[in-house]
Amino acid sequence: MDGPKIFEKLKAAMPDAVMASGSFAGQDWVEVERGNSLSVLRLLRDDPDFSFDCLMDLTAVDWLNQGMPERFCVVYNLFSYRDKIYFRVKTWVPEEDPVVDSASGLWKSAPWAEREVFDLYGIEFEGHPNLKRLMLPEYYTGHPLRKDYPLTGAGERDHFQKYNRETGE
Amino acid sequence: MEVEKELEGDLGSRRMIINFGPQHPATHGTLRNLIELDGEIVTKLTPEIGYLHSGFEKLAEYRTYNQVVTITDRMNYLSPLSNNVGFAMAVEEMMGLKITPRCAAIRVVLSELSRIADHVLSVGLQAMDLGAFSVMLWTFIEREKLYDIFEAVTGARLTTSYTRIGGVFRDVPPDFEEMCRTFMGKCSKTIDEIESVLNENRIFLDRTKGVGKISREDAISFGLTGPLLRSCGVPRDIRKDRPYLGYEGYEFDIVTAEEGDVYARYEVRVGEMRQALRIVDQALAKMPKGPVNVDDPRVALPAKDAFNKPQGGMEGLIYHFKNYMFGHGVCPPKGEIYSSTEAPNGELGWYIVSDGTQKPWRMRVRPPSLYNYQAFPRMTEGKLLSDMVAVLSSLNVIAGELDR
Numbered sequence: 001m002d003g004p005k006i007f008e009k010l011k012a013a014m015p016d017a018v019m020a021s022g023s024f025a026g027q028d029w030v031e032v033e034r035g036n037s038l039s040v041l042r043l044l045r046d047d048p049d050f051s052f053d054c055l056m057d058l059t060a061v062d063w064l065n066q067g068m069p070e071r072f073c074v075v076y077n078l079f080s081y082r083d084k085i086y087f088r089v090k091t092w093v094p095e096e097d098p099v100v101d102s103a104s105g106l107w108k109s110a111p112w113a114e115r116e117v118f119d120l121y122g123i124e125f126e127g128h129p130n131l132k133r134l135m136l137p138e139y140y141t142g143h144p145l146r147k148d149y150p151l152t153g154a155g156e157r158d159h160f161q162k163y164n165r166e167t168g169e
Numbered sequence: 170m171e172v173e174k175e176l177e178g179d180l181g182s183r184r185m186i187i188n189f190g191p192q193h194p195a196t197h198g199t200l201r202n203l204i205e206l207d208g209e210i211v212t213k214l215t216p217e218i219g220y221l222h223s224g225f226e227k228l229a230e231y232r233t234y235n236q237v238v239t240i241t242d243r244m245n246y247l248s249p250l251s252n253n254v255g256f257a258m259a260v261e262e263m264m265g266l267k268i269t270p271r272c273a274a275i276r277v278v279l280s281e282l283s284r285i286a287d288h289v290l291s292v293g294l295q296a297m298d299l300g301a302f303s304v305m306l307w308t309f310i311e312r313e314k315l316y317d318i319f320e321a322v323t324g325a326r327l328t329t330s331y332t333r334i335g336g337v338f339r340d341v342p343p344d345f346e347e348m349c350r351t352f353m354g355k356c357s358k359t360i361d362e363i364e365s366v367l368n369e370n371r372i373f374l375d376r377t378k379g380v381g382k383i384s385r386e387d388a389i390s391f392g393l394t395g396p397l398l399r400s401c402g403v404p405r406d407i408r409k410d411r412p413y414l415g416y417e418g419y420e421f422d423i424v425t426a427e428e429g430d431v432y433a434r435y436e437v438r439v440g441e442m443r444q445a446l447r448i449v450d451q452a453l454a455k456m457p458k459g460p461v462n463v464d465d466p467r468v469a470l471p472a473k474d475a476f477n478k479p480q481g482g483m484e485g486l487i488y489h490f491k492n493y494m495f496g497h498g499v500c501p502p503k504g505e506i507y508s509s510t511e512a513p514n515g516e517l518g519w520y521i522v523s524d525g526t527q528k529p530w531r532m533r534v535r536p537p538s539l540y541n542y543q544a545f546p547r548m549t550e551g552k553l554l555s556d557m558v559a560v561l562s563s564l565n566v567i568a569g570e571l572d573r
Contacts, residue, residue, distance in 0.1 A: 024504035025263055054389050057507070057535040061522055077507050077520065077535070081389060081403065084410050086507060109392030112543045120226075135219035135572060144227055151231050 003028020006087060009049060014040060029088035037074075037091045038101040044078060044089070045106055052078035052087060055107035060093075060117045064147035071095040072123055076103065093123055102128040120145035183207055191220045195298055195558050198568030200542075202557075209554050214546040218539075221572040229532040234260050234499040237532065239330045244534065244570045247290060248283035249329045250319065251512045252570075257332035258413060259508035259519035263501040264334070266465060270457040272336050273414045278349065278452045279322065279331065280414075280510075281445040285356065286315045287513035288396075288438040288445075291565040295435060296367060298562040299376050304363055311359050314352050321348060334499045335469055336462030346453050353446050360442055367435070377432035381548040381560035384429065391547070392540035395515025396441065397564065400426045400433035407511040419448045431563040466491070468499050498527040507535075514538055514565060538564075538571040 007021040007030050017036030022029055032040045044052045057077040064071060070092035078087045093100050102125035103110040114125045115134035122143035125131055132138065142154050190201040199220035205213040225244060229237045241256045242249030254276045261268060268276075293308030316326040322341050323329040331337055342348075367373045383393070388401040398405055406423045408416040424440030426433035462469045470492055471485035491497040503525040509518040518535030541564050549557045 025265070025506050027506060054392055056392060056509075056516065057518055057520060057533070059520060059533040061531045066524070075520065077518070081405065088507065107392070108387065108390040108547075109540050109543065112539060116539075133219075135222040137219075144224060149227075151227060 002085075003087065006030070006044075006050065010040065010043070013043060013047075027086065027088065029090055031090045031092065034091050034093060034100055037089070038103065038106075041076065041078075041089060041103055041106055044087070050080065050087075051082050052080045054079040054081060055103065055109045055113075056086065058103065058110060058113035058117065060121045060123055060145075062121065062145065062147045068092070072098060072121060074100055074117065074123060098123040099126055100124075101126050102131075104128050119143070122146065184212070189557075195561065197294055197562065198566060198571070200561075200566060200568060200571075202545075204554065204557070206554060211549050211552060211554055211557055214549050214557070216542060216545055218542070218568075219572050221568045223569075223573065225573045226532055226534065229529055231528065233527045234334050234501070234529065237529065238332055239328070241534075242327070242329050244536070244573055245512075245567055246327060246569050247565075247567055248287040248513045249327060250279045250283040250323075250331060251287075251510065252517065253329060253332040254280050254414075255508070255510040255512060255517045256519055257334055258510060259506060259521055260334050260499070260501055262508050263504065263506045263521060263523060264467065264499075266335050266463055266468065268336060268463055269460055270415070271340075271459045272461045272463075274452050274456050275337060275341055275461065276332070277414050277416065277419070278449050278456075279319075281448045281452070282315055282318065282349070282352075284445045284513045285442050286312050287565070288442050289315075289356075289359075291562075292363060292435060292438050294565075295431075295559070295562040296363075296373070298558050299373055301366060301370070301373060304366055307359055307362060311352075311356050314355070318345075318348050318352060321345070333462070333468075335465060335467075336460075340461050346456070349449060349453055353449060357443070357446055360439060364439060374432065376556070376559050377435060377563075378430060379428075380431045380552070380556045381563060382428070382430045383544060383548055387544070387547060388429065391544040393515070393544055394537050394540070395511070395513065396434055396437045397515065397541055397544075399424060400437045401429035402427045407509055407516060411509075413510065416448075419451050421448050431559050434563045468492075496527065500525060500527050509535065512537060514567065514570070515541060534570075534573060536570040536573065538566045538568075542566045542571055 003023055010018045010030060017033050017040050018030055019033055020031040044050045055076060056079040059075050061073045063073060072093040074091045074093055076089040091100055102114055112134060114128055117123050118125060118131055119133040119135050120143055140156060142149060142156060185206045187204050187206060189204055190196040191199040201217040203215040204211055225240050229240055238253055238256060241252040245252045289308045289311045293305040296304035319329055320326045323331040385401045385403060388398050402425055404423045404425050409423060421444045424437050424444060426436050466488045471488050501523040503523060505522040507518055507520045509516045515537030517537055520533040521529050522531040524530040548560050
């Protein structure tokens with residue numbers, strides 16, 4: 001089953017949820033509405049026509065000031081071991097309310113990937129079993145992969161505790 | 170913080186929390202695991218990662234595509250060349266470039282040699298953690314020889330940065346084939362030796378067979394790839410499923426095992442080293458002649474003598490200018506791509522979003538180690554503490570890639 005067919009079938013099954021589709025370099029994706037992302041993903045996993053049994057990767061993209069529908073885009077790269085094809089699902093997440101449903105209940109590979117996105121982008125995943133920072137320390141503030149976060153840091157490192165050789169503190 | 174609080178409340182009970190890493194020699198990297206023990210049984214294991222987080226993905230957004238190549242090899246300190254190849258391939262796929270046959274063959278040889286470099290060390294460390302120290306020393310000799318080859322080809326042992334978009338930065342040295350053949354002869358002997366020491370070793374078998382088992386369904390759901398997945402009986406190999414670099418032209422088998430335990434992973438790795446030697450042998454035998462870089466003005470510099478030619482000199486100068494000036498250079502079209510290669514540890518994916526400029530808008534690496542390591546608690550909880558070490562070394566987690 002190829003990309004356009006998947007889109008048609010998804011569109012027929014859930015007309016409200018599926019918004020758009022596209023293709024680049026032979027790879028297809030659909031854009032789904034945020035509220036229904038979980039049900040689309042569940043359909044893609046469970047329906048025998050799709051059977052995307054593996055969430056290969058989950059990540060996000062920050063489209064700050066690029067004229068996109070919303071600022072953030074959460075990207076799911078799915079893979080089907082039966083058909084050996086990839087498929088991409090994208091969900092737009094607004095800046096004011098960066099919350100999306102967690103896919104941790106569907107694939108066991110999701111929890112850490114979602115924690116990483118939460119850590120580096122500040123997007124929250126509702127229903128995640130253990131949503132806390134993955135890479136950065138717990139006391140860190142800010143989300144480094146956001147486009148408005150400077151490359152050299154926003155000054156968090158100035159407040160790191162330092163060891164003083166002379167006083168031994 | 171959290172742990173200390175828990176500890177205070179539980180003094181006097183049998184439950185114990187120990188901290189394994191981040192500076193423990195058996196973790197082979199900066200990994201931290203909080204282990205709750207009931208006697209000698211691991212009841213709960215919480216991995217904590219991020220000790221080597223370097224912000225490579227952020228940094229890549231500020232570098233041009235050819236500069237990103239230098240970042241990719243720092244992510245993986247066991248097989249940097251396969252990361253170089255994977256990244257260059259993703260961008261080439263995005264631009265629709267077709268690399269030259271010689272370049273593809275060189276990339277295949279070097280990727281397979283780095284697969285051996287990774288597996289040979291992984292097997293060695295696995296054996297070392299279980300007490301067979303001499304195996305580790307033999308494997309380090311092999312890795313040393315491999316690094317000599319890499320040094321001769323790329324000029325660096327670890328930070329290779331060998332590929333460029335559309336090719337490699339220079340051709341291999343004239344005695345490349347001879348070096349590889351010498352290495353291959355010795356390496357296959359070393360693999361035989363490793364097998365003769367470990368395969369019938371009572372201690373090694375007792376500590377690896379049936380340890381750290383994971384079922385096929387779990388492995389797929391956890392997103393395990395590479396030797397870990399193939400040791401569960403799933404014949405998944407991107408080199409076969411979606412051939413790249415002309416892998417369809419080489420004869421090799423997908424090595425699988427059924428048990429999904431530590432021993433199966435060892436078996437798969439050893440088998441893959443032999444297959445890698447087979448591929449290298451074929452690639453060297455039919456190494457095509459010709460240029461290593463594509464003749465495409467979007468990515469390649471004009472030949473040095475292009476400036477002196479009566480005709481086309483000006484054109485060459487313009488291409489040169491376009492390639493180097495800010496705002497020009499390698500600019501893939503607007504779009505996004507997920508491209509993956511079969512790296513030694515599993516599926517190494519590159520999700521690259523281009524906005525049409527010379528820097529990636531977003532570069533996401535799908536690190537095999539991250540997903541492989543996530544399944545670690547599943548493999549160890551309810552088992553003995555000593556088994557945990559055996560499982561950890563069989564995962565072959567590379568911290569640089571895990572944390573990026």
